[in-house]
Amino acid sequence: MSLTYAPRMKEQNYKLDAVETIPPGKKKIIDALKALLEKKEFDTITTAEIAQTAGVSEALIYKYFKDKRDLLYVVLRDYLDEYLARFESDLKGIEGHLNRIRRLIWMHIHVYASNRVMAKILSLVVRGLPDFYASETYDWIVTVYARRVLNVIEEGIRSGEIRSDVPPKFIRQVLLGSLEHICLREVIFDKEIDPDELTENLCKLLFRGIENRDNPQAT
Amino acid sequence: MSLTYAPRMKEQNYKLDAVETIPPGKKKIIDALKALLEKKEFDTITTAEIAQTAGVSEALIYKYFKDKRDLLYVVLRDYLDEYLARFESDLKGIEGHLNRIRRLIWMHIHVYASNRVMAKILSLVVRGLPDFYASETYDWIVTVYARRVLNVIEEGIRSGEIRSDVPPKFIRQVLLGSLEHICLREVIFDKEIDPDELTENLCKLLFRGIENRDNPQAT
DNA sequence: TAGAATTAATTAGTAACATTCACTCACGGT
DNA sequence: ACCGTGAGTGAATGTTACTAATTAATTCTA
Numbered sequence: 001m002s003l004t005y006a007p008r009m010k011e012q013n014y015k016l017d018a019v020e021t022i023p024p025g026k027k028k029i030i031d032a033l034k035a036l037l038e039k040k041e042f043d044t045i046t047t048a049e050i051a052q053t054a055g056v057s058e059a060l061i062y063k064y065f066k067d068k069r070d071l072l073y074v075v076l077r078d079y080l081d082e083y084l085a086r087f088e089s090d091l092k093g094i095e096g097h098l099n100r101i102r103r104l105i106w107m108h109i110h111v112y113a114s115n116r117v118m119a120k121i122l123s124l125v126v127r128g129l130p131d132f133y134a135s136e137t138y139d140w141i142v143t144v145y146a147r148r149v150l151n152v153i154e155e156g157i158r159s160g161e162i163r164s165d166v167p168p169k170f171i172r173q174v175l176l177g178s179l180e181h182i183c184l185r186e187v188i189f190d191k192e193i194d195p196d197e198l199t200e201n202l203c204k205l206l207f208r209g210i211e212n213r214d215n216p217q218a219t
Numbered sequence: 220m221s222l223t224y225a226p227r228m229k230e231q232n233y234k235l236d237a238v239e240t241i242p243p244g245k246k247k248i249i250d251a252l253k254a255l256l257e258k259k260e261f262d263t264i265t266t267a268e269i270a271q272t273a274g275v276s277e278a279l280i281y282k283y284f285k286d287k288r289d290l291l292y293v294v295l296r297d298y299l300d301e302y303l304a305r306f307e308s309d310l311k312g313i314e315g316h317l318n319r320i321r322r323l324i325w326m327h328i329h330v331y332a333s334n335r336v337m338a339k340i341l342s343l344v345v346r347g348l349p350d351f352y353a354s355e356t357y358d359w360i361v362t363v364y365a366r367r368v369l370n371v372i373e374e375g376i377r378s379g380e381i382r383s384d385v386p387p388k389f390i391r392q393v394l395l396g397s398l399e400h401i402c403l404r405e406v407i408f409d410k411e412i413d414p415d416e417l418t419e420n421l422c423k424l425l426f427r428g429i430e431n432r433d434n435p436q437a438t
Numbered sequence: 439t440a441g442a443a444t445t446a447a448t449t450a451g452t453a454a455c456a457t458t459c460a461c462t463c464a465c466g467g468t
Numbered sequence: 469a470c471c472g473t474g475a476g477t478g479a480a481t482g483t484t485a486c487t488a489a490t491t492a493a494t495t496c497t498a
């Protein structure tokens with residue numbers, strides 16, 4: 001959940017429970033948007049609807065959030081926090097750097113397959129909202145998630161399992177771009193996603209490339 | 220330009236010039252939006268602004284276009300037609316199927332580099348508009364452009380230069396996803412794009428994969 | 439060439455919706 | 469008893485996409 005920001009308790013653990021308590025109205029609003037997003041597109045959801053679903057007044061939304069979009073970014077951040085927890089625990093104890101990448105790919109796809117709301121927000125909605133790129137949530141994605149993916153790649157390079165003649169950041173871009181795009185149609189049209197099959201194919205391509213090594217007339 | 224749809228002239232070429240003549244107001248509106256998109260985001264542009272720039276009334280927009288978004292899709296389609304023409308002529312006479320893919324990659328990146336308006340519409344705006352996927356423009360992208368890319372891949376497979384154990388459509392997804400994502404940050408933040416450098420790196424990865432072939436302890 | 443018919447364009451709204459403003463209520467501390 | 473603060477609300481407002489009714493211009497045909 002983590003609706004509060006990093007605790008960062010100074011000195012002793014001082015009134016641990018009340019470090020930053022969340023007002024009931026705020027939580028109700030967040031949950032209301034989450035619920036509505038299960039059934040409707042973000043921009044067909046009105047602030048009136050959110051308020052009604054939450055059982056609060058419309059104006060309260062603007063007490064806790066800069067605007068309707070800001071609320072969306074908080075909801076997204078919430079989902080992302082939840083994902084990262086699983087991410088880290090799932091990556092633990094995987095041996096071999098290519099195996100770690102395979103695992104990362106599978107998890108990324110699996111999250112898109114199982115949390116369609118989050119997948120849609122990320123792939124479809126937020127991308128076209130210019131102020132997203134000034135939000136805390138975007139910052140988190142760049143400084144936490146994208147950096148983590150980069151680490152996995154860099155470790156692979158250091159180990160010698162991954163080639164070192166392409167910049168790790170470039171590899172990351174290709175990886176993340178492929179991941180998003182292979183799920184895109186399914187996310188848009190609400191089709192089933194098969195993480196195992198997609199992972200299998202993406203690893204084939206990403207690890208070994210499209211070139212046919214058995215080609216008699218080699219390049 | 221092709222503001223008219225496919226001519227498809229039946230019988231003889233019958234009044235060739237006037238097959239479907241475009242009203243001046245319609246063209247003015249399209250050009251107005253194009254001009255405005257050079258300076259502003261799509262959803263900060265109002266219909267009033269478009270009409271004013273075009274020198275027509277606001278209501279005229281709705282004579283020629285279903286709504287504001289529909290107008291955008293027509294503008295996009297216009298840019299795409301222009302691109303495809305260059306695409307086909309540039310691809311002509313390239314020998315070797317991997318070379319053709321390299322050329323395709325370079326052209327795609329180059330268009331993103333040189334037509335930022337189109338790149339933004341495609342990567343950022345249109346994606347989040349649900350009715351885009353019911354538009355003629357989306358249909359065109361799928362049935363013309365995406366199919367053309369698929370052809371290039373399939374020819375490569377048939378020739379033996381490209382591996383055949385990954386579905387060609389999957390290869391296309393990875394290719395298009397990578398292309399979009401390696402330009403994404405630059406498109407969002409209006410940074411320079413270097414087609415040569417990006418093409419070089421993407422081909423390295425896509426053709427040969429990330430695996431280090433010189434790795435002593437091979438997998 | 440008159441005038442019917444069709445196409446181009448405009449004027450003047452309207453309804454929806456995000457956002458804001460000024461205000462009330464509850465309550466913990468002194 | 470009262471001040472300060474945080475939670476919450478009701479009612480208004482301005483913006484904006486979109487529409488209905490109408491007029492102007494152009495093309496077609498007798």
